[in-house]
Structure formats: structure tokens, C-alpha cells
Amino acid sequence: MKEKQTLATLRQEIDAVDDRILELLNQRASLVMQVGALKSESRSDFHVPSREREIYERLTASNPGPFPAEAVRGVFREIISASLSLESPMKVAFLGPKATFSHLASMQQFGLSAELSPERSIPAVFEAVEKGEAYYGVVPVENSTEGMISHTLDMFMESDLKINAEVLLEVSHFLLSRTGRFEDVKKVYSHPQPLAQCRKWLAENLPNVPLVDVASTTLAAQIVGEDYTAAAIASEYAASIYNLKVVKARIEDQVNNFTRFLVIGRKIADKCGDDKTSLMFSVRDEPGILHRMLEPFAKRGINLSKIESRPLKRKAWEYIFYLDLSGHISDPEVSDAVAELSGCCQFVKVLGSYPRARS
Numbered sequence: 001m002k003e004k005q006t007l008a009t010l011r012q013e014i015d016a017v018d019d020r021i022l023e024l025l026n027q028r029a030s031l032v033m034q035v036g037a038l039k040s041e042s043r044s045d046f047h048v049p050s051r052e053r054e055i056y057e058r059l060t061a062s063n064p065g066p067f068p069a070e071a072v073r074g075v076f077r078e079i080i081s082a083s084l085s086l087e088s089p090m091k092v093a094f095l096g097p098k099a100t101f102s103h104l105a106s107m108q109q110f111g112l113s114a115e116l117s118p119e120r121s122i123p124a125v126f127e128a129v130e131k132g133e134a135y136y137g138v139v140p141v142e143n144s145t146e147g148m149i150s151h152t153l154d155m156f157m158e159s160d161l162k163i164n165a166e167v168l169l170e171v172s173h174f175l176l177s178r179t180g181r182f183e184d185v186k187k188v189y190s191h192p193q194p195l196a197q198c199r200k201w202l203a204e205n206l207p208n209v210p211l212v213d214v215a216s217t218t219l220a221a222q223i224v225g226e227d228y229t230a231a232a233i234a235s236e237y238a239a240s241i242y243n244l245k246v247v248k249a250r251i252e253d254q255v256n257n258f259t260r261f262l263v264i265g266r267k268i269a270d271k272c273g274d275d276k277t278s279l280m281f282s283v284r285d286e287p288g289i290l291h292r293m294l295e296p297f298a299k300r301g302i303n304l305s306k307i308e309s310r311p312l313k314r315k316a317w318e319y320i321f322y323l324d325l326s327g328h329i330s331d332p333e334v335s336d337a338v339a340e341l342s343g344c345c346q347f348v349k350v351l352g353s354y355p356r357a358r359s
Contacts, residue, residue: 025079029086036087047090047135049165049263050272052080053355081111090114093125093134097218099238105167105261106138122151126159129264136164142260143171143193148308152262153322156280156351163278163352165263173198173252176238177224177231180245187212189220190233198233200253260357268329269354275328276305278351282312282320283344296340297325300333328353 039045056073063069084090092110095102096118106116117134119125125137141152173194177185187210188195188202195202195211202211214220220232221242231247232238239246283289297304306324327334329350342348 028079029083032083033086039087045267047084048270049355050270053272055080077108077111078113081113085113090136091117091134092136092138093117093119093128094138095119095122095125095140097216099218099221099235099241100216101169101171101235101259102138102140102261103218104235104237105140105169105259108169109138109165109167109261109263110136122155126155126161126264129161129266130159135265137161137264138167138261139264140259141262143197144254144256144258144260148322150310153280153308153310156349157320159264161264161266162268162350163262163354164265164267164269165354166276166357167261167263168258168357169261171197171252171257171259172236172250173233173257174236174239174249175231175247175251176221176234176242176244177247178228178244180247182247184229185209185231185247186229188231188233189214189223191215191217191220194233194252197257198251198253201251205248205251263354264352268350268352271328271330271353272355274356275326275353276356277325277327277329277334277353279323279325279338279341279348280320280351281323281341281348282318282346284346289344292344293321293341296337300337302327302333302337322351326356 056076059076060069060072063072081090090110090113092106092114094100094106094116097103098116098118100118103116103118106114110116117128119128119137122139125134125139128134129137139152139155140149142148173190175185175188185206188206189212190198192213194217195213202209214223217232217234218238221234221238221244224230224232224244225242232244233251236246236249238244283293294304303326304323305326306322308322309319310322312318312320325334329335329338330353338348338350
């Protein structure tokens with residue numbers, strides 16, 4: 001009896017805390033609405049990624065526990081997402097359809113209160129943001145196993161949109177089917193990227209089963225929803241949406257399989273103190289050009305985290321380079337290095353400066 005009384009008392013205390021949390025959430029929402037009104041009067045941006053990052057880091061650093069530190073960001077992401085929806089609808093275009101990894105990355109970055117709009121292709125995501133139909137776009141750019149996604153890089157040749165943020169999403173691939181039975185799998189559907197990332201596992205476990213490329217992991221899940229002899233490689237989230245069962249979890253060949261996504265918008269993000277800058281440039285073909293290209297950054301001690309080359313489609317045997325470096329374009333040493341780089345380039349384009357993603 002005493003134990004039941006103690007349990008009842010603790011539950012009453014939890015209820016009281018929950019009531020206080022709700023009261024504080026509404027108090028916060030009222031303040032957010034006041035901020036929104038002031039931003040509207042001054043025509044300021046209603047969403048400031050650097051401010052959002054500052055909130056997450058301050059709260060995580062000051063969390064004394066026992067509430068898990070890694071859960072702080074998730075909780076406040078949803079609070080901020082809901083709060084932003086009070087200021088203005090946050091429409092975000094992503095490479096669809098729903099339940100793809102781009103969809104998961106969008107939810108991770110913007111929360112469940114954002115209006116997430118699936119688009120049919122990477123160019124369509126760019127177009128939605130360029131036309132003002134979406135405030136941001138989310139597109140994949142790189143996988144830790146398969147490398148760069150060239151279609152996204154090529155779009156920056158034609159677009160003036162800027163990278164506003166990056167999202168790192170741990171990608172786990174699940175083999176899904178209607179029955180959940182391994183012996184029922186006679187063919188496997190998925191997007192070419194997941195098929196490539198699970199190549200070794202498929203060869204060892206389903207060596208004689210045909211692999212079928214489709215436009216997305218979501219389409220694979222939809223097809224399998226109608227075919228009891230097939231399986232799809234998709235996310236666990238897709239299983240819940242399309243009423244599929246897990247045949248085998250985490251079949252990717254490499255552990256720590258991450259995909260990097262870019263958040264694109266119309267303006268360069270404010271400096272947050274832990275920034276990356278991405279550049280695109282073309283150099284003249286002449287002796288020592290590679291050394292001259294890297295020297296402006298080396299002599300200023302600027303770290304280069306990635307350099308990638310792509311053929312310039314308009315002219316044979318000439319290349320476009322993509323470069324990620326540490327720092328914000330407003331930092332004097334970064335802007336000076338980029339200015340010096342311009343001296344040996346046919347053109348230089350700053351794709352954006354943005355907060356560095358945390359794994």
C-alpha cells in the first residue's frame with residue numbers, strides 16, 4: 001500500500017511538472033509572436049539559423065542532467081519548429097517522395113511543424129526555392145560510402161542559391177517486405193545508391209536474387225506493398241508508413257554510413273563561430289596551377305576539408321573544382337584567400353557560409 005501511495009505521489013508531481021512545462025511553452029510562444037511582429041515591422045528574416053544553433057549549444061552545455069544531453073536538441077528542435085510556425089509558415093522543399101532519406105534529413109533539421117514539400121527532382125527543389133515557393137530546400141550532396149552526388153554540385157553552376165546549412169544523417173538500410181520472411185524474397189527493389197551501399201551484403205545473402213533500380217526508396221516500398229514476393233531496401237520509417245515488415249535491419253556494408261545534405265536558401269547565413277564555406281571555381285590549365293590554387297589557404301592556415309573536381313560540360317578537358325574550407329566568408333583571412341584565389345581562376349563563386357554540422 002505504501003508503495004502505491006509513493007507511486008501515486010510521484011505521478012502527481014510529474015503531472016504538476018508537465019503542467020508547468022505547458023505553461024512555460026505557451027509563455028515562450030507569446031514571446032515568439034512578439035518577436036515575429038517586430039521582425040515583420042523591420043522586414044527582418046524570420047528564421048536565423050545561427051540563432052537556432054546558439055540555442056541548442058547553450059542549452060546542451062548548461063544541461064546538468066539526468067535528462068540526456070543528446071535529447072536536448074531533439075526536444076528543442078520541435079519547440080523551435082512549432083514556435084516558427086507561429087511567426088510564419090516554414091515551407092521546405094526536399095527531394096521526395098515522403099519517407100526518403102531527404103525527408104528524414106528535412107525533419108531532423110526543421111522539425112515536424114515545418115511544411116515539408118516533396119519535389120520530383122533536385123532541379124525542382126532548386127526551382128521551388130528560386131521562385132519563392134519554399135523558404136529552404138534540402139538536397140543530398142555526399143555519401144560517406146559512395147562519394148559526391150554530382151547532380152547537386154552541377155546545379156550550383158546554374159543557380160545563385162546559397163548553402164545555409166548542412167545536415168549529417170546516419171543512413172541505415174532495412175530490407176523490408178510484406179511478410180518479413182527471408183525465404184519469400186525473389187527480387188529486391190531500391191534506388192541505385194542504397195543498392196550500391198548494400199552491395200556486399202546482397203551478394204553474400206541474396207546472390208541469385210535480381211536487383212531492380214527504381215527512382216527512390218519510397219517507390220521501392222510502394223511497389224513491395226503490392227508484391228508479396230519482393231523486398232525493398234529503404235528506411236525503417238518507410239516500413240511504418242507502408243505497412244511493411246523488417247526482414248533484416250542495418251544491411252549497409254559500412255558502419256557509420258552517413259549522407260550529407262545541404263540546406264539551400266536565397267541568402268548567406270550569418271556567422272555562428274563554427275562555420276564552413278563552400279566555393280566553386282575554374283582554373284586556367286597551366287604549369288603549377290594546382291599549387292597556386294591551394295597556396296592562398298595554406299599560407300593563412302585555413303583548413304580545407306574537401307576538394308572535388310567535375311568536368312566542365314561546355315568544354316572538353318576543363319574542370320570545375322568544389323572546395324569546402326573552415327571559416328566564414330566574412331572572416332578577413334577567408335575573404336583575402338578567396339580574393340587571391342581569384343587571381344589564378346577563370347571564375348570563383350561562393351556557394352555559401354554556414355554552420356558546420358555535428359554528427
